[in-house]
Amino acid sequence: MRWLDAFLLAVCAGQTVAHTGPDESRHSLPRLAGSRRFLNTFSGKRRWQKGSGTPLVKEPEQPRGEAVEAVPKDIAVHLKDCQINYGSGCDGNQKPDGVDTSDIERPKLGDVRYGGVGIYDCVNPGDIAVTFDDGPYNYTNDLLDKFAEYGAKATFFITGTNLHKGKINDPDLPWASVIQRMAAEGHQIASHTWSHENFSQLDDTQARNQLIWNEIALNDILGYFPTYMRPPYSICPRDCQSLMADLGYHVTYFDLDTEGYLNDEEDMIQTSKDIWDDAIDGSDPCKDSYLEIEHDIHYQTVYNLTDYILQSLFDHGYRSVTVGQCLGDPPENWYRAGSGSVPEYTFAVPDPTGTSSCPTITDPSAPTSTMDVSEDGTCGDGVTCAGSSFGNCCSVNGWCGASIDYCGQNCNPDFGDCADGDSPLPGDEPLPSGPETSGGSGDPSTTTGPAPTGSLQVSIEGNCGGDVTCEGSEFGNCCSVSVSHLASAPTVLLYPIIGAIVLG
Numbered sequence: 001m002r003w004l005d006a007f008l009l010a011v012c013a014g015q016t017v018a019h020t021g022p023d024e025s026r027h028s029l030p031r032l033a034g035s036r037r038f039l040n041t042f043s044g045k046r047r048w049q050k051g052s053g054t055p056l057v058k059e060p061e062q063p064r065g066e067a068v069e070a071v072p073k074d075i076a077v078h079l080k081d082c083q084i085n086y087g088s089g090c091d092g093n094q095k096p097d098g099v100d101t102s103d104i105e106r107p108k109l110g111d112v113r114y115g116g117v118g119i120y121d122c123v124n125p126g127d128i129a130v131t132f133d134d135g136p137y138n139y140t141n142d143l144l145d146k147f148a149e150y151g152a153k154a155t156f157f158i159t160g161t162n163l164h165k166g167k168i169n170d171p172d173l174p175w176a177s178v179i180q181r182m183a184a185e186g187h188q189i190a191s192h193t194w195s196h197e198n199f200s201q202l203d204d205t206q207a208r209n210q211l212i213w214n215e216i217a218l219n220d221i222l223g224y225f226p227t228y229m230r231p232p233y234s235i236c237p238r239d240c241q242s243l244m245a246d247l248g249y250h251v252t253y254f255d256l257d258t259e260g261y262l263n264d265e266e267d268m269i270q271t272s273k274d275i276w277d278d279a280i281d282g283s284d285p286c287k288d289s290y291l292e293i294e295h296d297i298h299y300q301t302v303y304n305l306t307d308y309i310l311q312s313l314f315d316h317g318y319r320s321v322t323v324g325q326c327l328g329d330p331p332e333n334w335y336r337a338g339s340g341s342v343p344e345y346t347f348a349v350p351d352p353t354g355t356s357s358c359p360t361i362t363d364p365s366a367p368t369s370t371m372d373v374s375e376d377g378t379c380g381d382g383v384t385c386a387g388s389s390f391g392n393c394c395s396v397n398g399w400c401g402a403s404i405d406y407c408g409q410n411c412n413p414d415f416g417d418c419a420d421g422d423s424p425l426p427g428d429e430p431l432p433s434g435p436e437t438s439g440g441s442g443d444p445s446t447t448t449g450p451a452p453t454g455s456l457q458v459s460i461e462g463n464c465g466g467d468v469t470c471e472g473s474e475f476g477n478c479c480s481v482s483v484s485h486l487a488s489a490p491t492v493l494l495y496p497i498i499g500a501i502v503l504g
């Protein structure tokens with residue numbers, strides 16, 4: 001096994017590595033899970049086998065196989081300005097002016113993981129997060145015009161100094177105003193490091209500087225800096241993963257790449273459109289989502305492919321959102337305050353405009369049956385949960401709720417709606433508290449059993465049951481029951497659900 005194999009296996013958990021002959025490039029493949037579709041994203045075979053792409057330039061010190069950001073010859077030599085280990089004059093060794101951000105506190109807010117092996121997928125069905133790396137560049141303002149025209153939102157992974165464009169916060173250069181415009185128009189701004197180095201070739205100080213220096217520049221421009229980053233070449237070895245956790249960054253990859261950077265000719269860009277179509281045609285916006293990567297440093301990507309993508313995205317019934325949105329992460333978590341504060345994000349996501357429509361969850365205010373709506377959390381015998389304040393699912397035991405314990409296979413469809421899994425709570429009113437018992441019918445006040453109380457110990461390891469409760473734990477407030485337990489013996493203890501519906 002050559003070092004790169006081990007390296008990729010170590011740093012790209014969740015991906016597999018396609019082994020080719022010893023003299024061929026190696027390519028990583030996306031992990032197949034959930035709604036992920038198998039794509040040519042990482043394989044790169046298209047460009048080699050078909051000979052349609054410009055031969056890639058491999059900088060001598062770079063590992064083979066960083067195909068995710070391999071670029072045509074005319075760009076590769078400029079993607080980073082020079083080798084930072086071979087001269088202090090290299091742009092990557094020039095720290096930007098601005099307030100040092102090193103000592104700013106970095107609390108880890110929200111549910112999206114920090115550091116580690118990173119993020120590949122959106123979580124919200126129907127979302128497509130189109131992202132752009134390596135800019136801003138000469139075409140980026142025009143790209144913003146296009147997104148404004150479509151009412152679409154992008155995420156920009158900003159590189160501080162590359163392509164000999166100078167420092168992004170240089171007041172004599174246009175980049176700061178471009179970045180300010182991104183923010184002002186509701187796009188998300190993320191870090192693609194200061195000078196686009198390969199983290200596998202940096203010492204600890206160099207690696208840290210790649211993040212901190214970009215923070216300094218972005219803070220100088222915006223007054224805040226991002227919590228999302230994408231490693232150049234999609235390479236983030238174990239030390240890098242730890243550093244990102246220390247610095248409070250979400251390591252953001254992607255699950256769809258049209259390889260626009262390889263097809264930057266008018267007669268080649270159709271190949272990228274085909275890759276897009278392979279993924280999107282036949283996909284289901286009610287189930288699927290995509291975290292897509294482009295590069296706004298390529299002419300055909302900006303002036304040709306982007307129109308195609310945005311038109312298709314909306315035509316297929318998807319929403320155009322930022323990475324934070326597609327991960328369900330509130331906008332205030334996308335950034336850290338620096339010399340200024342993080343502004344309120346006031347941009348609404350437009351409804352899909354395509355023809356596709358997903359089955360809608362029953363409006364709780366408009367029950368569809370003539371049955372009475374449950375007022376006490378029970379259901380059955382002419383009483384439905386649909387439209388009740390306790391949740392729309394009626395459990396087989398005759399109780400209304402919104403969690404998987406009431407929905408899915410545990411649901412009685414005659415007296416409510418049955419979602420596949422957890423369904424949204426119709427309001428803020430609490431679900432029925434106390435235990436559910438076998439048989440389940442009857443006045444809930446007469447049921448007996450050990451309802452969780454404050455005397456229980458809050459789980460510190462994620463387990464629950466006995467005298468250990470999930471309520472108030474860092475793992476979520478719900479204590480799950482095993483499937484086998486549910487199926488065979490529905491005498492289960494269901495703790496009240498408060499806050500997020502998360503099975504413990």
Ligand SMILES: [Zn+2]
Pocket residue numbers: 069133134192196232233
């Ligand atoms: Zn890049």
